[in-house]
Amino acid sequence: MTAALLSALTVVIMFVGSMLTMFSYDFAMVASGGAAVFLAAPVYMLMVRRVNRLGVTTVFTTVAALLFCTMGNMLFMLPFYVLGGLLLDLACLRTPRQRQSSWWATASWTAFSGLYLLSTLIPYLGNMEAYVSQTMLERGLDQSYADTFFKYYGNPAWVVAIMLATMAVGFLGCLVGRALMKRHFERAGAL
Template sequence: MEVKNNKLQAKDLINVGIFTAIYFVIFFAGMMLGYIPIFIPLLGLVCPILCGIPFMLYLTKVKKFGMVSLTGIILGLLNVLIGAGVLVLIFGVVFGILGDLVLKAGKYQSWKCTLLGNGVFSLWIMGYVSRMFLTRTEFFTFLESNYGAEYTATLASYTPNWMFPVLFVVTFIGGILGALLGKAVLKKHFEKAGIA
């Protein structure tokens, strides 16, 4: 009986679909800030904060391993479809699973693991940002052909190579802040779900 309870059922997959869709819409809206070059390095901070409320509500419904992993995979696939490149899918898979493992370690009841889990999960966004560093020449060549030399030069000046590890930290902090915001707004839901 316990094995059956641990398997994802239809209602779990419905929750995955609904909340992943909401997350993606809010994430995509946040990404629009990228039209202003200075905001691109800050997307890892801004997007997890914006997505914090719906994702925290989602986590009150996550009680089984695999739901957050699926969300990471779907978000990665959606971004590949809109032309964000394969790195974002790889990061979605890796940090979706790692976020899920952190939540599972707290048996989906620990606030500390929920907080850390959201911080870890939010690092999937670095797959989007990583193109600026791991495929730098190709990325900026593509960017220049679409947005012009001035935009590209400005963004390049804001993102020297040493910024790469810094942005991982910034994105993790964004996830923590998003979780805190989400919990504050959804306090009653957390209490009902038994998440301390």
């Protein structure tokens, strides 16, 4: 139950982080993923340490995928998130000692940050232009949205750069989370 609630809170924080970048298409294309993972990292770190069970990342990614689907993402992204969470649990958080290590939780979140950014490209793999046109129509966006999207996500070098930047910002968010946990939760005996 704690994992599901903290997962939902993490997704809400990610949504707020993304929304903070929406004042410019250019800025949003480059920074929305980074803002989302930076702000949500401390809650993820707390969740991993507090729940301390194998599968906590799988629960998080499943809840995230379901909530993302309610916000317009495609249902076929669900297996990507569930499988990604399972792989992160098995690679980084399979033992209680790993789950109590902030470095392993940081590794898990940093990897998730890259996968999170790449997951936004899944719908475009079939026919990017058709999907962008459909998105523009459904959301009432103008041609400048499409132009900006293709400027960044139509160029593999930009995709890699944005993914690496998102991972770096996710890592920095974990460092903030570690400091917050040490300062507030460990002193209080909550962890």
